[in-house]
Amino acid sequence: MTDMITTGRRLPDRLDNPVKSAALSWESLLVLVALGIFIANSFASPYFLNAWSLSDLTFNFTEKALIALAMALVIITGEIDLSVASIIALASTLMGLALQYGADTPMLVAVGVGVGILCGAFNGFLVTGLKLPSIVVTIGTMSLFRGIAYIILGDQSFKGYPASFSWFGQGYVWWVISFELVLFLVAAVIFYVLLHHTNFGRRVFAIGNNATAAQFSGVRVDRIKFVLFCLTGLMSGIAAVLLTARLGSTRPSIAQGFELEVITMVVLGGVSILGGAGSIIGVVLAALIIGLVTFGLGLLNVPGIVMSIFTGTLLIVVIALPILWRMYKERRA
Amino acid sequence: MKLWTLLAATATAAVLMAAPAAAQTRIALVVKSLGNGFFDAAAKGAEEAAAELGDVELIYTGPTAATAEAQIEVVNSLIAQQVDAIAISANDPDALVPALQRAMDRGIKVISWDSGVAPEGRQIHLNPSDIDLIGETIIKLAADYLPEGGDVAILSAASTATNQNAWIEAAKAAIPEKFPNINLVATVYGDDDSVKSTEEARGLIAAYPDLKAIIAPTTVGVVAAAQVVTDQNLIGQINVTGLALPSEFKQFIDNGASQAVALWNPIDLGYSAVYLANALVEGQEAAPGATFSIGKVGEVTLDDTNSAAMAAPFQFDKTNIEEFSKIY
Numbered sequence: 065m066t067d068m069i070t071t072g073r074r075l076p077d078r079l080d081n082p083v084k085s086a087a088l089s090w091e092s093l094l095v096l097v098a099l100g101i102f103i104a105n106s107f108a109s110p111y112f113l114n115a116w117s118l119s120d121l122t123f124n125f126t127e128k129a130l131i132a133l134a135m136a137l138v139i140i141t142g143e144i145d146l147s148v149a150s151i152i153a154l155a156s157t158l159m160g161l162a163l164q165y166g167a168d169t170p171m172l173v174a175v176g177v178g179v180g181i182l183c184g185a186f187n188g189f190l191v192t193g194l195k196l197p198s199i200v201v202t203i204g205t206m207s208l209f210r211g212i213a214y215i216i217l218g219d220q221s222f223k224g225y226p227a228s229f230s231w232f233g234q235g236y237v238w239w240v241i242s243f244e245l246v247l248f249l250v251a252a253v254i255f256y257v258l259l260h261h262t263n264f265g266r267r268v269f270a271i272g273n274n275a276t277a278a279q280f281s282g283v284r285v286d287r288i289k290f291v292l293f294c295l296t297g298l299m300s301g302i303a304a305v306l307l308t309a310r311l312g313s314t315r316p317s318i319a320q321g322f323e324l325e326v327i328t329m330v331v332l333g334g335v336s337i338l339g340g341a342g343s344i345i346g347v348v349l350a351a352l353i354i355g356l357v358t359f360g361l362g363l364l365n366v367p368g369i370v371m372s373i374f375t376g377t378l379l380i381v382v383i384a385l386p387i388l389w390r391m392y393k394e395r396r397a
Numbered sequence: 398m399k400l401w402t403l404l405a406a407t408a409t410a411a412v413l414m415a416a417p418a419a420a421q422t423r424i425a426l427v428v429k430s431l432g433n434g435f436f437d438a439a440a441k442g443a444e445e446a447a448a449e450l451g452d453v454e455l456i457y458t459g460p461t462a463a464t465a466e467a468q469i470e471v472v473n474s475l476i477a478q479q480v481d482a483i484a485i486s487a488n489d490p491d492a493l494v495p496a497l498q499r500a501m502d503r504g505i506k507v508i509s510w511d512s513g514v515a516p517e518g519r520q521i522h523l524n525p526s527d528i529d530l531i532g533e534t535i536i537k538l539a540a541d542y543l544p545e546g547g548d549v550a551i552l553s554a555a556s557t558a559t560n561q562n563a564w565i566e567a568a569k570a571a572i573p574e575k576f577p578n579i580n581l582v583a584t585v586y587g588d589d590d591s592v593k594s595t596e597e598a599r600g601l602i603a604a605y606p607d608l609k610a611i612i613a614p615t616t617v618g619v620v621a622a623a624q625v626v627t628d629q630n631l632i633g634q635i636n637v638t639g640l641a642l643p644s645e646f647k648q649f650i651d652n653g654a655s656q657a658v659a660l661w662n663p664i665d666l667g668y669s670a671v672y673l674a675n676a677l678v679e680g681q682e683a684a685p686g687a688t689f690s691i692g693k694v695g696e697v698t699l700d701d702t703n704s705a706a707m708a709a710p711f712q713f714d715k716t717n718i719e720e721f722s723k724i725y
Contacts (some may be wrong), residue, residue, distance in 0.1 A: 109478075117477040119457045124470050219557050234495055311465060313491035320464050362474030366462030367431050 089336035090386070094349035097382075099351060105360035112363055116375035119240035121359040123310070125329075126244040127303040128322055130331040130353035133255040134299040136347045138292045139330055140259075141271045143198040145293060147187060148168075148300045149322035150209035155179040155304035157213040160222025160314040169229045176308070177301040183209055184297015198293075206323070213316040223313040233309030244306050251299070256344040264288070270284030272339035329354060332379055424674045425475045426667060427468065427484050427485040428459035429512065434644065436486070438725035439511070439667030443484075446671035446692060453675055456480065465489035472496045475690045481644070482674035485519075486511035495517030506677035510670040511663075516702050519684040521673055525661030527706035531640075532567025532588055534659050534710045536576050539610040540639040542656045546578025547609035550601045552639075554589040554615040567687050583609070585620045585722070594621035602629065613639035616646075619658060623649035642723035643713050650718045659710035664691060665694050669707055671699075 072335030105112045112118075131148050138145050155176045159167075162175045183205070190201040235243045259265040270278040272283050279285050308314055333350035354375060361371045426443045428436035440457040447453040456475070460467030465488045475483055476499060483500055487493045487509055497518040498505050507514075510523040526534075539549050551568070553561045565584060572579055582605050587594025594613075598621055602608060611626070613619035619639040623646070626635050632653045641658040649655045669691040676689050685701045697705035711719055 111477045111479065114477065117672065120473045120477055124471065132449060218560060221489075221491055228493070307466075310495065311469075311489075311492035312495045313489070315465070315489060315492065317464065318492075319466065322466075358470060359474060359477075361469060363477060365456050365458045365474075365478075368467065368471075371430060372461055 078234060083355050091343065091345050091349060092167040093382075093385075094332075094334070094346060094353065097347055097378075098353050098356060101356045101360060105363070108360065109363040111112070112360065117239045117359075117363075119242060119245075120356055122242060122245045122248075124359055125246045125351045125355035126242075127307050127310075127319075128326050129329060129348070130248055130251055130303050130306075131296065131322070131326045132300045132342065132347050133251055133332070134292070134296040134350060135326050136330045136333065136335050136342055136344065137259060137268055138198075138296055138306075139327075139335050139337060140268050140339055140342045141289055142275065143191065143289060143292070144202065144327070145184075145187060145198065145296045146202040146323050146327075147183070147205040147209055148303075148326055149319045150206045150213075151180055151183040151215040151297055151300035152304040152322065153308060153316055154183060154209040155301050156308045156314040156318050156365060157222070157316060159304070159308055161216060163225060169226055172225070173228055173250060174230070174306040177298065178305060180297045180299070180301015181294055182297070184294040184300070185290070187297065188293030191293060192286035192290045210316060213318075215315070217316045219315050221315045225309065225312055230309050230312055233306045233311070237257060244310075247302070248308070252344060252348050259344050268292070272336075272341070273341060286344050325354070326380055328375065332382055400609070421452045422455045422482070422675060423478075423480045423481045424452075424484060424671055424678070425456040425458060425480045425589050426670065427471055427475070427483060428457075429468070429486050429488050430463040431459045431461060431526060433460065435663050436724040439486075439670075441724070442666065442668035443671045445664075446668040446675075446705060450671070450675055453671065455671065457520040469496045470495060471499060472607050476500050478507065479509075480505060481678045482506040482508070484508050484510055484670040484674045485514065487514045488512070490515050505560060506674060507629050507675065508670060508673050510666060510673075513704065516704075520677060520703065521689075521699065521708060522702070522704035523666070523670055523673060523703060524706045525663075525666050526708060526710050527700035528563045528567045529571070530709045531564045531705065532569075533537035533571045533575065534712075535564065535573055535614050535639055536568050538657055538659055538712070539612050539636065540576045540579050542636050543579065544637075546576075546580070548580050548582045548605055548607045549610040549612055550582050550603065550605060550608055551584040551613075552594060552597055552611055552613040552618045553584060553586050554618065556586045558589075558615075561614055570610075570627050579681075584673070587613075587621060589615055589617040591617060591621050594618045595625055598622040598625040599629075602626075602631065604636065610636045610637055613641075615692060616640060619655075620645055620649070621700055623654040625653045627652060640710065641713070642725060643718050644723070644725060646713075647718050647722040650715060651715065657712055657714035659712045661707070662711040665711070668692060669694050669697070 135145060158179050159172050159176045162172055187202055187205055190196050191198045197389060237246050239242050267283045267288055270283055271288060275285050307319060326382045330347055331337055333347035357369055357374060426440055443455050447455040458471055468488050483505055490513055493514050494517055497514060501507050507519045508521040509519045511525060513522040551565055553565060561604055572581060585597040585601060587597045594617055596609060611622045613622050619641040623637040626632060626637050637655045638658055640660050646658055672691040673689055677683060683703050685699055688696055688698045690696045699705050
């Protein structure tokens with residue numbers, strides 16, 4: 065009798081069909097969107113399908129996307145870092161200052177990356193050590209870091225970076241493959257492994273879903289958050305090196321407004337702004353989509369304001385879509 | 398799928414917008430940011446020049462945010478479109494250099510106008526005017542209506558503003574020789590902020606009872622000063638002048654708070670930029686001492702940094718403010 069019951073019922077080891085759930089996942093939606101925009105671009109402009117055009121396209125997003133990788137982890141834990149663009153400004157300014165004292169290329173890179181990590185650690189200390197909300201802390205340091213850059217530079221600029229330094233922002237590793245792109249791809253793989261295939265990554269998700277429960281399960285919540293703020297600082301420092309090298313100069317207004325573009329990439333990539341969910345593949349695809357949209361519309365000389373409307377609409381539609389889908393399913397059920 | 402509808406709509410719009418490329422010279426006029434009356438007027442002049450030259454297609458473009466990074470994205474897309482020339486008013490003299498050098502490496506002619514790029518990032522720079530001409534003009538605007546001479550004061554922008562400081566230096570240099578009976582009593586700074594400029598203008602009027610003119614070489618300061626003179630019923634006693642946008646300033650020419658103001662003419666500027674870019678595409682060499690024709694505006698000669706000054710600031714008074722206030 066009991067035998068019959070067990071053989072009669074098949075107990076699946078997961079509720080959704082894995083193929084179906086992969087097809088309905090956020091990432092596959094983003095892949096479709098990216099492909100659609102790519103095809104639309106190819107038809108719309110005769111200049112799009114050209115190796116150099118596609119290479120130029122990547123410069124529109126690599127620096128911001130590098131920061132977005134680390135920002136994704138911060139947002140998954142339920143925190144946020146609004147100071148990333150100001151960290152770029154401060155790191156770039158101090159690199160320029162080091163240049164005035166005769167620093168060579170390795171020294172400049174060390175200064176940029178080092179300043180980034182220190183700024184991140186400062187944010188991390190205020191959030192975890194003093195238990196201040198990260199949105200308040202980083203709104204403060206957003207003004208603070210850029211303010212220091214303005215005090216040092218005023219309306220002046222630093223320039224005259226050595227050619228070996230410019231290579232970081234303008235150089236090509238092979239043919240049209242830029243150093244910036246290679247660095248981004250390597251960083252994306254590292255962050256993918258870190259978030260999805262390590263204990264550290266599991267703990268990041270645990271904190272985002274329920275920080276208190278994570279704490280009682282033995283996760284050192286504050287230490288992980290501190291490390292994540294240092295990571296966004298590090299990535300901002302790296303972005304500062306790339307951007308400064310690409311522009312060949314530093315002004316205190318450098319990277320103005322980058323923080324919102326970075327957060328747009330993260331949210332478009334499917335990371336929950338409330339924390340607890342998200343993937344690196346999604347963020348990488350979102351960066352690619354934003355790059356494709358802005359460059360494609362640029363090729364058609366569409367005014368920038370129309371581009372902002374387009375990215376804004378894209379963001380709202382993509383975020384509203386799963387919610388509408390859930391409402392639709394609930395109504396049918 | 399809403400997204401698909403959106404994408405399809407964009408693709409359709411995109412196809413419609415992609416004009417068939419004829420065998421034409423394509424010149425891109427890149428501005429600091431779109432939605433700015435000054436640059437829209439420049440584009441109007443550029444269109445006029447393109448029409449006069451015949452086989453020139455003008456691309457008027459620029460970023461929404463006035464940042465160097467956004468402008469580089471615009472330049473990158475123009476490089477990809479293989480335009481023949483780029484004429485840019487730059488958001489940063491240095492940061493645009495690598496991107497524009499890449500454009501020149503790929504055979505695109507590059508000039509800057511209005512707000513310049515460092516010499517290694519462009520072939521020609523067209524200044525709307527030059528420092529000495531502006532310095533002299535702002536004093537002349539006051540002196541023309543003060544035959545007996547008298548006390549004047551300057552209300553500037555921020556004390557760190559590079560442009561304004563250079564003009565004020567040039568103005569001070571011109572006074573002893575050309576305007577001996579003009580007495581500059583003070584220079585104050587309103588930081589291009591309406592409230593601060595208003596306070597500074599009130600302060601000047603209180604501190605110098607014999608003040609005959611306030612010269613504000615900034616579009617924010619000049620409006621603030623004219624408003625103060627109007628509010629304090631000093632029309633006829635104190636003449637406000639300086640650099641002003643006709644559309645913002647028309648009411649003060651009309652009510653008599655100001656006799657005349659000046660500004661570069663953006664229409665002529667856009668017009669001349671297209672003429673210069675076209676001359677380079679046609680093979681004229683940009684070298685110190687070379688002379689270029691800029692159509693109806695005349696001609697310019699390049700100095701040793703390959704930059705040229707278009708003309709003295711264009712004067713607006715009762716006779717022409719009506720017409721120009723509609724343009725910018």
